[in-house]
Amino acid sequence: MTTQDSKIDAIGRFFAAYAAHDIERMREVLADDIQWTIPGHHPLSGVKHGVEEVAAFLTQLGKSGFQADPMFLEANEEYVVDIHRGWTTEGAGKVDTLWALVWHFNADGKVDKVVNLSGDQHQMDAFVWDNYALAPIPARLG
16 A cells, blocks of 8 residues: 555545544544644634644534545655545534635644545535624633
8 A cells, every 4th residue: 555545545534534523533543742723714714723723623523413425535755635525414504515625744744634625615604693693701711
C-alpha cells in the first residue's frame, strides 16, 4: 500500500467512525494536538485545539444528526482533500450542502490539521444559531 493510499484509508476510517458516532475510533486517526478549523459566524465556529475539543465539537454535531457521504478523496505526500455531502437529520431548519475538507498529516501519520470549507456557509450559520444556544453570561465568559 502506498503512502497516498494509507492517508485516504485513514480518512475512510474516520468517516466510518463518524457515521457510527464512535469518538474513540475517530481519535485513532487524529493527533492529540490537532487543530480543526470550522468556518462561520456561529457558536460552533472557530479553531478547535486538541483532540478533546474536536471530540466535543463532533459530539455536538451528532446531536443534530449530521451525516457525511464522501464523494471525492485525493492525496499527496502531506494532504488529503475530501469533498463530501453533509446534511442534518434533526433540529430546526436543515443543512444539506457540499463540504471540502483539507486534512494535513504529520510525520507520525496522524491528522494534525483540518480546515473545513462550506458550500453554503449562510445555511450552516443559520442552522447552528437556530439549534445551539450560547451559555448565559457569566458562564459564557468563563
